[in-house]
Amino acid sequence: MIYLDHAATTPISENAVNTWIKANDSFFANTSSLHEPGEVANQLLTTCQRQLATLLDCQSDEIYFTSGGTESNHLALESLYLANKHKGNHVITSSIEHPSVHSFFHQLEEKGVEVTYLPVDHHGLIDIEEVKKATRNDTFLASIQHVNAEIGTIQPLAQLGDWFKERAIIFHSDCVQSFGKIPINTPAFSVDAISISSHKIYGPKGVGAVFLSNKVNWSKIRPLTSHQQGFRPGTLNIPGIASFTQASVDIHEQLEDRRIQAWSLREGFISAIAPLGDKLRIEGHPLKSNQLPWIIGISIKGIQGQYMMLSLDRHNICISTGSACQSEEFDASSAMNSIYLSEQDRLRFFRISFGKHTTKQDLSLTATKILEISKE
Incomplete structure (x- = not known):
């Protein structure tokens, strides 16, 4: 998993x-x-x-x-x-x-x-x-x-x-x-x-x-x-x-080293899904000073976030469509309502959030599956 x-x-x-x-x-x-x-x-x-x-x-x-x-x-x-x-x-x-x-x-x-x-x-x-x-x-x-x-x-x-x-x-x-x-x-x-x-x-x-x-x-x-x-x-x-x-x-031990490693993993993952081109939208802030590297909000044109989550789950890859506290509700979260103008845009959102045990290989395989699912 x-x-x-x-x-x-x-x-x-x-x-x-x-x-x-x-x-x-x-x-x-x-x-x-x-x-x-x-x-x-x-x-x-x-x-x-x-x-x-x-x-x-x-x-x-x-x-x-x-x-x-x-x-x-x-x-x-x-x-x-x-x-x-x-x-x-x-x-x-x-x-x-x-x-x-x-x-x-x-x-x-x-x-x-x-x-x-x-x-x-x-x-x-x-x-x-x-x-x-x-x-x-x-x-x-x-x-x-x-x-x-x-x-x-x-x-x-x-x-x-x-x-x-x-x-x-x-x-x-x-x-x-x-x-x-x-x-x-x-x-x-x-x-x-x-x-x-x-x-x-x-x-x-x-x-x-x-x-x-x-x-x-x-x-x-x-x-x-x-x-x-x-x-x-x-x-x-x-x-x-x-x-x-x-x-x-x-x-809190080696906090800065872990942050640097997280940025490396994030940038490698985003590069791996870059072939999606204009269909891909990465949420959050472009400046490192205003962005936590461990959380990656994503939307892909033509793909609902829930479909992506369920499809990845079949490959034993666990992601989210947003905050777990909202997961049993069909309404979009407050963040999605604030950022997206249309319901269609809100439904596309999904979230990758990795941790201290996540490897480059884990994210590489996830990126490969995302590309495959997006072509289905």
Whole structure:
């Protein structure tokens, strides 16, 4: 099998599995318990917070663990909204956010909050001038993703963060697709909160985290919650957290070397399908500074994305027609609706997303099959 759907999820690494087993055997106690096993488990939790904080250049008490990226987005945004809603009635996000972010902002609209959904250009990039135009005196919260899961476009977080910081607007970013692939420096990006996830970086499913700056106010979503300073209720999943942390540390080793290798694989694959000529369209941004190499959005004139996915699946090659969170719905995702003008164009889209075990041979064979299928 050739697995090319890493933007949806990654296989857990051997190192992460071994860490989970060790933590499950030796650190199984509740971190809130006052006995010695509870204290030992709490010490491991503190170590994990400190290690993640080092990777994000923040303080260890600014790290909160969750069940994954979706919950991280919900908890971060809702806790920030509740504490700061008195400051205004306008919030900003983009038209291509993850469904979990759009879901939250749709709920705010039902409460009477005004929401601006920023447009993107045909490369999926937000224009900073559009952000400036959208900002109002009563804008108090913004959430803009770092990397789009379907086409890999990287948004200019530092520019956006500086703009929002100057105006005391709280800034959250969904960094699920960028964490472990792009260095994330929370002070340099001027972000107040970010969301990350374990299963995108060879860690276990069901674990994620939020960076939430000590400089901003946030409120408990559920009263009487005691765990993690009241950010999230429930006994902490210490084995999962330890495994996630190990995966995070591992993936940040030789980060630049892996990025260079990924660009080489990407360029080789695109060259291999170049014979498709004018029928081929590669989505995303043409500049390396604005594009994640591991994600390749593609459309081929005359071929539906779902047909390409099913045809490759018969050859044991796994790809996607977009975000896995949308895969059971027939409607196009928000990113596709923002980039493509017609439904026909949206239906052509499919995504190749590779990972650390993907080889040149894997992509070469995939390219060959794509060319063959396109001629059928």
